[in-house]
Amino acid sequence: MSSASKSIALNYRNIYILPTRRGLGFVMLIALLLLIAFIYNNNLVYLLSFLLASLFFITILHTVKSLQGLVISKGHSEPVFAGEFASSKITLNNPTPIERYSVQVGINKHMALQTIDIPAQQKQRLNLAYKTDKRGWLVMANPVISSCYPFGLFRAWQRLNLDSKVLVYPMPSMQDCPLPENNQGQEQLGNAQKGQDDFYGLQSYQTGDSIRHIHWRAFAKGQGLFTRQYSGAQSAEIWLDYEQAMAASQEERLSIMCRWVLDADEAGMTYGFRLAGLILEPNQGEAHSKKCLEALALF
Amino acid sequence: MEQIINQRTLIFLLSSIGLITLPHAFHVPVPIISFFFVLLIWRAIGIWRPAYLPNQFLVFLLLLSGIALLVIMHQGVFGRDAGTAIFVTALGLKLLEIKTQRDLYLITYLAFIVAASQFLYVQNILMAGYTLLVCISLLGTLLCINSGSLGNWQSLKVAGKLLAQALPLTIILFIFFPRLEAPHWSFLQEDNKAMTGLSDTLEPGSISQLGLSGERVFRAKFSGAIPPNEQRYWRGPVFSYTDGKKWEQTKNTYFKRYLDKIKFFGDAYQYKILMEPQSKNWVFALEMPAAFEWPLYENGHHQLLTSESPNKRAEYDISSYVNYNTGYITKTELSENLQLPKPPESRVKDLVKQLGGFTEKPETYINHLFLHFRQNKFYYTLMPPLMAENPIETFLFDTRAGFCGHYATAFVYLMRVARIPARVVSGYQGGEYNETGGFIEVRQANAHAWAEVWLSGKGWVRYDPTTAVAPERVEQDVNIEQQIANNVVSFAPVQLDSQTLFLLKRARNLWSSVDYSWQRWIVNYDRQNQASFLSKLGISGFKKMFYWLLGLLAAVIFVFALMLLRKQKTVLDVAQIYYLQACAKLAKLGLIRAENEGANDFLVRVTEQQPQVGLAFTQITRLYVSLRYTKEPAPECLDQLQTAVSGFHPKG
Numbered sequence: 001m002s003s004a005s006k007s008i009a010l011n012y013r014n015i016y017i018l019p020t021r022r023g024l025g026f027v028m029l030i031a032l033l034l035l036i037a038f039i040y041n042n043n044l045v046y047l048l049s050f051l052l053a054s055l056f057f058i059t060i061l062h063t064v065k066s067l068q069g070l071v072i073s074k075g076h077s078e079p080v081f082a083g084e085f086a087s088s089k090i091t092l093n094n095p096t097p098i099e100r101y102s103v104q105v106g107i108n109k110h111m112a113l114q115t116i117d118i119p120a121q122q123k124q125r126l127n128l129a130y131k132t133d134k135r136g137w138l139v140m141a142n143p144v145i146s147s148c149y150p151f152g153l154f155r156a157w158q159r160l161n162l163d164s165k166v167l168v169y170p171m172p173s174m175q176d177c178p179l180p181e182n183n184q185g186q187e188q189l190g191n192a193q194k195g196q197d198d199f200y201g202l203q204s205y206q207t208g209d210s211i212r213h214i215h216w217r218a219f220a221k222g223q224g225l226f227t228r229q230y231s232g233a234q235s236a237e238i239w240l241d242y243e244q245a246m247a248a249s250q251e252e253r254l255s256i257m258c259r260w261v262l263d264a265d266e267a268g269m270t271y272g273f274r275l276a277g278l279i280l281e282p283n284q285g286e287a288h289s290k291k292c293l294e295a296l297a298l299f
Numbered sequence: 300m301e302q303i304i305n306q307r308t309l310i311f312l313l314s315s316i317g318l319i320t321l322p323h324a325f326h327v328p329v330p331i332i333s334f335f336f337v338l339l340i341w342r343a344i345g346i347w348r349p350a351y352l353p354n355q356f357l358v359f360l361l362l363l364s365g366i367a368l369l370v371i372m373h374q375g376v377f378g379r380d381a382g383t384a385i386f387v388t389a390l391g392l393k394l395l396e397i398k399t400q401r402d403l404y405l406i407t408y409l410a411f412i413v414a415a416s417q418f419l420y421v422q423n424i425l426m427a428g429y430t431l432l433v434c435i436s437l438l439g440t441l442l443c444i445n446s447g448s449l450g451n452w453q454s455l456k457v458a459g460k461l462l463a464q465a466l467p468l469t470i471i472l473f474i475f476f477p478r479l480e481a482p483h484w485s486f487l488q489e490d491n492k493a494m495t496g497l498s499d500t501l502e503p504g505s506i507s508q509l510g511l512s513g514e515r516v517f518r519a520k521f522s523g524a525i526p527p528n529e530q531r532y533w534r535g536p537v538f539s540y541t542d543g544k545k546w547e548q549t550k551n552t553y554f555k556r557y558l559d560k561i562k563f564f565g566d567a568y569q570y571k572i573l574m575e576p577q578s579k580n581w582v583f584a585l586e587m588p589a590a591f592e593w594p595l596y597e598n599g600h601h602q603l604l605t606s607e608s609p610n611k612r613a614e615y616d617i618s619s620y621v622n623y624n625t626g627y628i629t630k631t632e633l634s635e636n637l638q639l640p641k642p643p644e645s646r647v648k649d650l651v652k653q654l655g656g657f658t659e660k661p662e663t664y665i666n667h668l669f670l671h672f673r674q675n676k677f678y679y680t681l682m683p684p685l686m687a688e689n690p691i692e693t694f695l696f697d698t699r700a701g702f703c704g705h706y707a708t709a710f711v712y713l714m715r716v717a718r719i720p721a722r723v724v725s726g727y728q729g730g731e732y733n734e735t736g737g738f739i740e741v742r743q744a745n746a747h748a749w750a751e752v753w754l755s756g757k758g759w760v761r762y763d764p765t766t767a768v769a770p771e772r773v774e775q776d777v778n779i780e781q782q783i784a785n786n787v788v789s790f791a792p793v794q795l796d797s798q799t800l801f802l803l804k805r806a807r808n809l810w811s812s813v814d815y816s817w818q819r820w821i822v823n824y825d826r827q828n829q830a831s832f833l834s835k836l837g838i839s840g841f842k843k844m845f846y847w848l849l850g851l852l853a854a855v856i857f858v859f860a861l862m863l864l865r866k867q868k869t870v871l872d873v874a875q876i877y878y879l880q881a882c883a884k885l886a887k888l889g890l891i892r893a894e895n896e897g898a899n900d901f902l903v904r905v906t907e908q909q910p911q912v913g914l915a916f917t918q919i920t921r922l923y924v925s926l927r928y929t930k931e932p933a934p935e936c937l938d939q940l941q942t943a944v945s946g947f948h949p950k951g
Contacts, residue, residue: 007895012864022404029408033415038479040379041611043822044418044427047473051434052411054468057856058461061863068864073897101446117448150461151441152404 007073007093008160010145012064015158023153026056056153063156066149067103069096070118075125077140077166079293081258085129086166088140092126094118104146113146135170135254135297139163169293172262173247173255179263180244227266237282238264240292241274254296261296265289275299304397306346308443311451312403313343315436316390319414322429323387326420328372331384334365338391358395365392383416400444407437422822424814435459467855475833475848477841478826496577497725497746501538501546503690503705513742514575516727517583518815520738521570526585528729530621532749532761533583533741535726537600543640544690546708546723548600561601561758563589563620571616573738573818577609583726583741585619586761592616600724601625612823625758628720636720636753643716644692656717661754664717665762668710672767675699679706679769706764707748720753724761736812873937874926877944881919888912888949898924912949919943 019027033049036042075089094100097120105126106113118124130140146157204226245256257275264271265284272282273292276299280291317339324332338361345352353361365388372384390409396402414430414437438458442449449457496516517533538546568585582595582603591597594606595615607613628636643651651657654667678700686693691712694705701709707723714721728747730739749763824832833839838847882892882901890908892901902920906913922940926932 007897009895022401025404025408029411032412036412036415036419040419041478041825042418042422043473043824044422045415046476046478047427047469047821048411048415048418048430048434050469050472050476051462051465053472054465055438055461057468057852058465058859061856061860062461065863099448101449115447117446149445150457151438152400152445 007071008162010067010070010072010158012068015064015067015156017060017064017154017156019153020148020155023056026052026151026153030056055151059151059153062150063147063154066100066147067145067156067158070094070100070103070145072145072160072162074162074164077164079167079169079290079297080132081169082132082135082171084132086132086138086140086168088128088130088143088162088164088166090126090128090143090160090162091123092116092118092145093123094120096120100147101149102147104148105143106146107141107143130166132166132168135168135251135299137165137298138168139165167294167297169297170251170254170258173252173259175256177245177256177259179238179260179269180240237270237272239272239274239282240264242276243274254299258293258296261289261292304400304403304444307451308403308440309346309397310343311436311440311443311454312406313339313346313394315433315440316394316406316410318436319410319417319430319433320387320390322417322421322426323383323413326380327384327387330368331372331388334368335387335391338394342394342397353395358392361395362392379416379419383413383419386413386416403440403444407440410437424817427821431462435462438462464859468852471848471851471855473824474829475844475851477844478824478829480826496579496743497535497581499536499548499579501536501704501708501723501725501748502544503686503694503701503708513744516577516741516743516745517572517574518736518738518740519570519572519585519730520736521568523569524566525732525739526568526621530585531729531739532586532724532747532763533727533730533745534586534588534602534724535581535583536724537602537751538723538725539635540638541640541708541712549635561587561589561626562624563587564622564624565620567618567620569616569618571614573614573815573823574605574609574612576611580605580607580609582615582617584617586621587623587625588617588619590618612818614819614823614828623758627758628753632753633720636722637715637718639712639715646696647692647713647716650695651713651716654713656713656719661714661717661719661752664719665714665752668713669764669767672706672764677701677706677768679703679765703763703765704748706768707750710750710762710764714750714752722751722759724749724751728763731808733808733812733815735809736815738812738815740811740815874923874940877937877940878919878923881916881944881947884947884949885912885916898927909949915947915949919947 030049030053033045033052037045037049071093073091073093075091077086077088080086090105092103092105099120100118102115103118104113104115105128107128107130111129114126114128116124116126128140128143130138132138140162142159142161142163144157144159146155148155240257240260242253242257245253245260247253247256261271261273265286265288268284270282270284273280273295275295278295280288280295317336320332320335320339327335341351341353369381369384369388386409390406390413393402393406393409397406411434414433417426417430435455435458438461439451439454442454442458443451446454536548539549540547567589570585572582572584574582582605584591584603587601588597588603591603592615595603595617596606597603603617605613605615650671654664654671656664656668659667676699680700680702684698684700686698690705691709694701695709695713711721711723725746725748727741727745728749729745730741732739747763747765749761749765751759751761753759830839833844838844878898885892885905888909890905890912896904898920902913902916905916919940922936922943926936926940
C-alpha cells in the first residue's frame with residue numbers, strides 16, 4: 001500500500017500559539033520593571049518596560065510568521081520488522097523568500113525534537129523515527145511542527161495531519177530455526193542444504209539478513225558486519241507452512257515463518273507459502289517475499 | 300529539549316552583559332563592581348578554558364563573599380543603591396553557573412533589570428541611547444539561542460529590526476499608560492549625593508567655586524516677552540546676619556509676609572521654570588515673583604520655595620514683575636539688616652565718611668561708593684587672594700580683588716555702617732537664551748550675589764556692586780565656554796578664536812534644546828503632564844484614556860498582523876509556471892487540480908476521467924516532475940516542457 005503523497009501548507013489560521021515558560025518569565029520581568037518605574041516614578045524605566053512589552057506583542061506575530069507559508073509533505077514509508085524503527089520521511093518546503101530558523105519537528109514529548117533551518121526557497125528532508133513493537137499496520141502519530149523563533153518567548157505549533165501508516169512485519173525469530181523439510185522431495189531439500197555451502201561472496205549486513213549467515217570471522221577482525229551470500233539453490237522448492245512452524249504462541253510461530261521467508265529468499269530458493277487459508281504458489285523474488293511478509297504482518 | 304549552549308551565544312551574552320554593567324562603574328561601589336568584572340572575566344576565560352571555571356564549592360564561597368561584600372557596603376540599608384548592587388552581584392554570580400538554556404534566559408532577564416537600574420541614576424539621552432543599543436545586543440543573544448544558522452551581525456540586525464517594529468506600540472504605551480502617583484517611601488529614596496549649588500550660608504569667596512561649573516540649574520521658558528539680560532536676577536536665599544565673615548539667613552523669615560503685600564508695576568513676565576534636581580528646596584524665580592501655585596510658597600524675603608522634594612526635576616508656572624515696591628520695613632527687619640558683628644574699624648568709618656555715608660542721601664552715597672569701586676583699581680576675579688581674617692576690610696583696603704560675593708558683602712557692610720538697612724541676596728544672574736528651544740538656561744556658573752538696600756518710599760531696591768567693576772558680568776552674561784576652556788573667568792578680550800566659540804555655542808544650544816525637549820516630554824512626563832497633554836487631544840478621564848490605549852494598541856497590532864502575516868508570495872520557478880498554464884487549460888474542461896494534489900495524483904485523476912487528455916498530459920507531468928523533483932534535471936527538459944504546454948490543447 002503506497003501512501004498517497006499529501007502536503008500541508010501552514011497557515012496562521014491553523015497555527016496555535018502560546019507563551020512558553022520563558023515567555024511567562026519575560027512577563028514577570030516586565031512586571032518587575034513596571035514596579036521599579038512606579039516606585040521611583042522613573043519614566044525611562046517605564047519606557048524600557050513598555051519597549052519590552054511591545055516586543056513581547058510583536059513577537060507573537062513573528063513566531064506565527066516563522067511557520068506560515070511552509071509546505072510540509074510526507075514521503076513513502078518503507079515497511080519494517082517489529083522492533084526496528086519505522087521512519088516517516090517528511091519534506092519541509094520553504095517556497096517563500098525568507099529563511100526559517102530553528103523549525104522544530106517532534107512526535108511527542110518523549111521523543112527528541114529535530115531542529116532545522118530551512119533557507120529561502122529550499123527544501124529540507126526529515127526522518128521521523130517511530131518505535132515499533134507489534135506487527136500489523138502502525139498508524140504513525142501525527143508530528144507537530146513548532147517554532148520559538150525569534151526570542152523563545154512564544155511557541156507556535158501545528159499538528160501535521162499527515163496520517164501516515166506503515167506496515168510492520170513480524171519480528172524474525174532469533175532462534176535457530178532451520179527451514180522446514182519438504183516432504184515433496186528430500187532430494188531437493190538436500191540440494192538446498194548443500195546449496196547453502198555454495199558460498200559465493202560477502203555482502204554488507206542489512207536488516208533482515210540471517211544471523212546465521214553473518215561472517216563472524218570478519219566481524220571479529222573488526223571489519224564490520226558482513227553476510228555470506230550463497231548461490232546454487234535455485235532449483236530448490238520448499239513450502240513454508242504455518243502448521244510446521246512450532247512454537248508456544250501464535251506470534252512466535254509468525255516470527256518463525258518470517259525468519260523462513262527471509263532465509264529462503266536470501267538463499268534464492270523457490271518457496272511456497274501457506275498461512276491458514278492463504279496459499280501462495282511457490283515462487284521467488286522480492287515481490288513474492290513481500291507478499292508473504294505482508295500476509296504475515298496482517299494475519 | 301536541546302540544551303547545548305554554544306560558544307557563540309556565550310560570547311554574545313558576556314559581551315552584552317559587560318556593556319550593560321559598564322556605566323554602573325560610576326555609581327556602584329568599587330569593590331562590588333570589581334567583584335562583578337572579575338567574575339565576568341573569569342567566565343569569559345572559561346569559554347575557551349572550561350577547566351578554569353570554579354567548581355561548586357568555589358562558587359559557593361564566591362556566593363558567600365558576594366553576600367558579605369553587599370552587607371559591608373550597604374549595612375542592610377535597602378534602597379536604590381543597595382538594590383542595584385544586589386542585582387549586579389547576582390548577575391555576576393549567576394554567570395558562573397550556566398548549564399542550561401534556562402540559565403541563559405535568567406541571566407538575560409537580570410541584565411535587563413541592571414540596565415533599567417541605570418536610569419535611576421542617569422536619565423539623559425545618551426544613556427537612553429546606550430541602553431537601547433545594549434538591549435539590541437541582549438535580544439541578539441536570545442536570537443542566537445533560538446536560531447541555528449543566523450549569523451552574529453544578522454542577529455543584531457534582526458533584533459534591531461524587531462525593536463524598531465516595537466517602537467510604535469511603545470510610544471502608544473508611553474503616552475497612554477496611566478501614571479499613578481507613587482507613594483513617597485522615604486526608605487527607598489536615596490539620600491542626596493553631594494550636589495553643587497548655592498549654600499545656605501555665604502562667605503565672600505564661596506560662590507567662586509561655582510564659577511567653573513557648566514552644570515544646569517534650571518531652564519525658564521517664557522510665554523511672551525523675555526526679560527533683557529540685565530533684568531535676569533533669579534532670586535535665591537537672602538542673607539542678613541553676619542559674623543564678619545560668614546553670612547546667614549535670619550530665622551524668622553515669615554514675619555512680614557502677611558502684613559504687607561508687595562506692589563507691582565508694568566507688565567508681568569509669564570514663564571515655566573524647569574528645575575534640575577537640587578539639594579535645597581529653593582526655586583529661583585525672576586525678581587520679583589508675583590503669582591505661583593502650590594507646591595510653591597514664598598518666604599518673608601520674597602524667595603520662592605517648594606514643599607516637594609527638590610531632588611527630582613520639577614516644573615512650575617510663575618509670573619514675575621521687574622518693577623515693584625516692597626513697601627515699608629518692620630522693626631525686626633530694620634534691626635536685622637543693620638546688624639554689624641563689631642564696631643567698624645576707623646579706616647572703614649573714614650571711608651564711609653569720605654563717600655558721604657553719614658551726610659548725603661542714601662542714593663548719592665551709593666553712587667559715590669560705586670564710583671569708588673570703579674576708580675580705585677578694584678578687580679573682578681574668580682580667583683581672589685585668600686582672605687582669612689577680616690575679609691571685608693582686607694578686600695576693601697588691601698587686595699581690592701574679588702568675586703561678586705566680595706563686592707556684595709562689602710557693599711552691604713558699608714551700607715550698614717552708614718545706618719542704611721541692607722542685605723545680601725544670592726541667586727543666579729543672566730542665563731543663556733536658547734533660540735532653538737526658546738528658553739533661558741541658567742547654569743551654576745551664573746551663580747551670583749548682589750545687594751538690596753531699603754530706601755524709604757521705594758522699599759527694598761536691588762543694587763549690584765559687581766556691575767561697578769565688571770559691567771560685562773551683568774550685561775553680557777558669563778562666557779561659560781571660555782571659563783571652562785581657560786579655567787578662569789574672563790569677560791574680555793576673548794581668547795579663543797571667536798569662530799570656534801560661535802560654533803561651540805551653536806552646537807551647545809542645539810543640543811541643549813534637544814535635551815530640553817527630552818527632559819520636558821520624556822523624563823518629566825508625569826501624571827499632571829499626561830493629563831494636560833491628553834486633555835489637549837480631547838481625552839480626559841481615566842476610563843477614556845484606557846479605551847484609547849486599548850484601541851490604539853489593537854489597531855497597531857492589527858496593522859502589523861496584516862503586514863507580517865499576509866500571504867507570502869511563493870516564488871514560482873519557470874517549470875511551475877508552464878505546468879500551471881497546462882493546468883489552467885485543463886481547468887476549462889472541469890479538471891481542476893486541488894491545491895495540495897500532487898502532480899502524479901492529478902495525472903491519475905485526469906486519465907481516469909478523460910483518457911484521451913490524460914495521454915497528452917502524461918508527458919507534461921513527467922517533464923514537470925523531473926524538473927521539479929530531480930536534483931539535476933536535464934537542461935533540455937525545460938524547452939521540451941514549454942513546447943509540450945504550448946502544443947497542449949485538451950478537448951473534452
